[in-house]
Every structure is written in C-alpha cells, then in structure tokens.
Amino acid sequence: MAQHVLVPVLPTYLDPDRVTHCATPYGRALAARQRVPLVLGSVVELGDYLRSFLEAEGERAQELARRWAAEREEALRRLAQAITDVPVKIEVRVGDPARQIAAMADELPASVVVMTSHARVGISRLLVGSVTFSAAQRIGCPVLVVRARIPAPAPNTMVTLTPVLVPLDGSPLAEESLDAVARVLGTDGLALHLLHVQTASAEGRDWEAYLQSLAQRLNSQGMTATWSVRQGHVAETIAQVAAETKAGLIAMATHGRSGLRQTLLGSTAEHVLHNARVPLLLVRPSSVKRPEEAAVPPAAVSARGEEPEFDARRLTLRARDVMTSPVITVSPDETLEHVARTMLEHGIGAVPVVDQDGRLVGIITERDLMAQEQGVPFSVYRAPQLFGHWLPPEGLEEIYSLGRTIRAREVMRSPVLTVGEDATVSEIAQLMLEKEREHIPVVRDGQVVGIVTRRDLLKLMARSA
Numbered sequence: 001m002a003q004h005v006l007v008p009v010l011p012t013y014l015d016p017d018r019v020t021h022c023a024t025p026y027g028r029a030l031a032a033r034q035r036v037p038l039v040l041g042s043v044v045e046l047g048d049y050l051r052s053f054l055e056a057e058g059e060r061a062q063e064l065a066r067r068w069a070a071e072r073e074e075a076l077r078r079l080a081q082a083i084t085d086v087p088v089k090i091e092v093r094v095g096d097p098a099r100q101i102a103a104m105a106d107e108l109p110a111s112v113v114v115m116t117s118h119a120r121v122g123i124s125r126l127l128v129g130s131v132t133f134s135a136a137q138r139i140g141c142p143v144l145v146v147r148a149r150i151p152a153p154a155p156n157t158m159v160t161l162t163p164v165l166v167p168l169d170g171s172p173l174a175e176e177s178l179d180a181v182a183r184v185l186g187t188d189g190l191a192l193h194l195l196h197v198q199t200a201s202a203e204g205r206d207w208e209a210y211l212q213s214l215a216q217r218l219n220s221q222g223m224t225a226t227w228s229v230r231q232g233h234v235a236e237t238i239a240q241v242a243a244e245t246k247a248g249l250i251a252m253a254t255h256g257r258s259g260l261r262q263t264l265l266g267s268t269a270e271h272v273l274h275n276a277r278v279p280l281l282l283v284r285p286s287s288v289k290r291p292e293e294a295a296v297p298p299a300a301v302s303a304r305g306e307e308p309e310f311d312a313r314r315l316t317l318r319a320r321d322v323m324t325s326p327v328i329t330v331s332p333d334e335t336l337e338h339v340a341r342t343m344l345e346h347g348i349g350a351v352p353v354v355d356q357d358g359r360l361v362g363i364i365t366e367r368d369l370m371a372q373e374q375g376v377p378f379s380v381y382r383a384p385q386l387f388g389h390w391l392p393p394e395g396l397e398e399i400y401s402l403g404r405t406i407r408a409r410e411v412m413r414s415p416v417l418t419v420g421e422d423a424t425v426s427e428i429a430q431l432m433l434e435k436e437r438e439h440i441p442v443v444r445d446g447q448v449v450g451i452v453t454r455r456d457l458l459k460l461m462a463r464s465a
Helices: 019-034 048-056 059-080 097-107 123-128 131-138 172-185 207-220 234-244 260-265 268-275 312-316 336-346 393-403 425-435 454-464
Strands: 004-008 038-044 088-094 110-117 143-147 164-167 191-198 224-231 249-253 280-283 350-354 360-365 439-444 447-453
Touching (some): 019 110, 110 131, 110 172, 191 234, 224 234, 249 268, 350 447, 425 439, 447 454
Parallel strands (some): 249 280
16 A cells, blocks of 8 residues: 655644644655655644534534635645645544544555654643644654744755664664664665663663674665764763764654653653754554553653653642632622633633632633533634634624523533642642643632642743753
8 A cells, every 4th residue: 555654734824833834844855755645634623612512503513614624625735835846635634633643644554744843841741732742652653753943944945864863772672763764764875873872770781782783784784874872861862962973863762651750751752852953753663552552551760861851859849839829710600701701811721610608619611611502612702803704793792692691600510620738749730631630729628729720830840940
C-alpha cells in the first residue's frame, strides 16, 4: 500500500502566527525524499459545550459541521498551492484532534507524521496540554516533532534533514530508532552520528566498542556513521552534540510512559526537544503498545536525564499555599447570563455556587454552561461576533433570552470535587489528571476558602523556574 507523509495544520484564521505551519517544510522535504504524497490534515474540534449545542440543533448540527469542514478544506487547499515539488492531498475530519490525527495516520497509511510542538515540559504540559504528544502516544508510525517558531517559515523553505543524531542507551528498544531513520529517510546518502551519554549511575560497559560496532554495521549498509561518548545530563548533552555536529534532526525511541509522574517530570524526549533547536523524530518500538492497545502502567522515572524542570519539593506545598482566595461565587438563583458575565468580568474559568449560608452546593465551569436539554454556549458571551458568523441575529438574541431564564442551579455540577487546605500540590494535580478537572475548590467545614486552578499551578511552575 502506498505511503504518505502526514502534516496536521490549522488554517490561519485559527492559527494567526502559523505555528502549526512550522512542520510543513519538513513534511515537504520528507515527502520529496521518500517520493510519496504529502497530506495536509486538519481536525475540526468541537468542544463539549458546543457539541451539546449542535446536538440540540438536530439536522442543523450536521449542516454546520459540514460547512466548517468545507471551510477548513478550502483553507488547506490555499496553503497547498505554495507546495509545487511534491503531490499534495487534503484530509479534514471532525472530532478529537489527537484521536483523529492518529486515525488518519493509520488509514492513509502514513510513513511519518510531522507535527509542531511548543516544547512544553513537566507541569506546564499538564496545565496547557499538548495535542502533539497526546497524538504521538497513539500514532504507530514515527512522529517528527518540530519546535514552533515565530515567524513560521514558508512551506517551500529548504530544510536540512541530515546528519541525524541518534542517542543510544544500549537497549534493543533504543536501537530500533536506527531502523526507523532508515525507513523514514532512506539509506541513500544518509549520515548518522551515534551518541551515548554516560551518567554517574551508568554501568561500566565499553560504550566505545558498542558504538563502533554499530557504526561499522551501518557503514557496511551504505550509510555514513560516526559516533561519540559523552558525560553529563542526558537531555542537555544531546542538545549540545546536536549543535556541534550540525544535526538536521534527532531520532529517539519513546518508551511510552504515562501517568502523573511522567506528566509532571517530563520524559527525556520532551526535555531534548526543550533544549535542542532541531526537530525530534520519535520512534515507538514494536514492543511498546499504544494506549488503545493496552494500559501502560506508570513507570519509575530514571535518574538518567529525567530531572524535573522545577524544584520537585514544591509538589509538597499545600492547597493553602497556592490557592486563589478570596473566591468569586454566585448563588443558585443567579441567571446563566449573570454567571457568564461574572466569569468574563473577573477573568475566571469557573465559579463555585454557594447557598445563603455560604456553603458550597455546586460549581459552574465554561463547559458546564449548558442546560440539560436546551443549551447556551459560553461562546455567545465570550465572542458574540464569532458566534454571529454561525447564527442570524434573531437566533443569537433567542440564545441571550434563554440565558436570562436559566438559573445557576440548573447548570451547576453537583456534588463538587473538593480538597482540604492540607492537600498537597501533588495530590491536587493527580485529581486534575484523573478526574479531568481544571478547577478544584478548597473547603473548610463546608465553606469555600479558596480554589486551585491550573493557572495557580502554572504560577507555581513559573516561580520555581
């Protein structure tokens, strides 16, 4: 079956800085090297509240979804006009970006997926998320992660792919990245630099003999391979050697770790991307299953290069140390319109609902601004001009009128997930991750004394950087 190079991008009206377009020159270069088509893919994402609103609209929802997909497809076709040296195809889907990108890669099929990342690591990725690394966990083929930069390069910008720096730790899993590089780039004129970074805990193996043997094997197969052994912090040393060797990209095997600890501390691959200035080719070894295939248990973080970007002792801080206080609240009888405008006025993403005695009875977030059967998307308050693009004026006014009749008690989530003042930051982050919450109220004897948000954890990370 014919292969493809997949590059997920967003149109400029959603990505004005063209950050996702940073991947396009690399995708084009790989497609030219492999002599295969380049696929520009995009996913129309529907948030929970907007999806519920569309479902309430019945057949109109399907019409709007088709319209948005058609607009997205037209935007990608305009982008494709700047690419003339390889065949270009367009693929647009509707749904969850990470899952749909992985599905595209499987069904095309793709030999490699090229995506842009902001190179976030550690707790910042827990806070803001990462479509790129979420998709990479689900994609079976290699994923080339390109670090975002502004201004973004033009699609036809010439980029360098070789030499390829390949860090190795002596494991068969790591060595699979060598085969992946050969598949993605081809062996013709392929230059590699093999690297092992020794740490204080490294065993007394003859690393020079190991790398020399691998280099000789690769040279006999028509490639050009050099090697070196260094000492130091893994991620920083890899980035340094990449600069010294003028590497076009770095290729690493990912061990498919998951769980809170990996999210907070980050993987070696993410730290390499954070430190290096060249793209990172992530290779999933054949023995590592994807999330849909098996639940991967959290792995202990190795001392080799997986040090936190922030002072890990801050994870033992308590809720009282990081919470936002005092808390903006509303009563159960307030209208949905009042709730929405309160959130906008104070720049908050959630508001606890308290009774006349000040006791917590519920919470309303942006996603909760939707009644059970009839809904009012938060977008009509946050960006009415954007929502007006989809609805006529009378339809917009009808939604506003509805928002003045719905009460907070009809929209709020109850019971509320809460923590006490003594809960640690680590415990709160674990709850956010497991329960998919972004706001957790802090209570004392049923009274709300604060709220911990992802923004609060972000400020904690910034103070410790």
